[in-house]
Amino acid sequence: MTLNAPTSSDYEAEANRLRAQIGATVQDLRFSLRPSNLASEAATRAGIADLSWGGAFDFAGKRHPVPTAIIGLGIAFWTLAALRRRKADGLATFTPPLRETSASLVESATRVLRDRAEIKRREFVNVAQAQIATGAARFSDEVERRLENVVDRVPGGPEVRPLIEAAVQLALSAALEGLFLKRTAG
16 A cells, blocks of 8 residues: 655645636736726625616615715705805806815725725735645645654664654754745845
8 A cells, every 4th residue: 555645746736726826816806906896896785786876866865865865965055055156157166166075085985995905905815824824734744744754764763763853853944044034135
């Protein structure tokens, strides 16, 4: 009975599979975080995805009558104030309040989009960390199993096993430290 131990090419294939999975997740996040997709998702969740402006106002009026009435009153007061200050050309007084309102809306939308992007980024990082932790655990288990096979073949019996294990651990620690130092320096 022989055990088929994974080879380095098996690990490489697994790493490539994980990279492809992470790449697909990144692409999905990029697509999901487009402003048009976020707006569409919000409209779908609110149940107004296929409504016209009039239909959306009617829907909001039926579903949320008090906030809709307050918004309507706000728009009416804004319009009345702009009409009272109307100058000779008529449109000049509408543009400053409209600019302020649109700037406020853009700022609010930007804040919401940034918050949503941060949530999606955290989700992506959590998924990536989980995949990396799983891969590292599998790799560690395999390295430990293979080292046990090598240590079992060394002459000297169980008396030298702790010495060999300690030497291997020191060598691996030094190699990892060298890799990390090289990465941070470069």
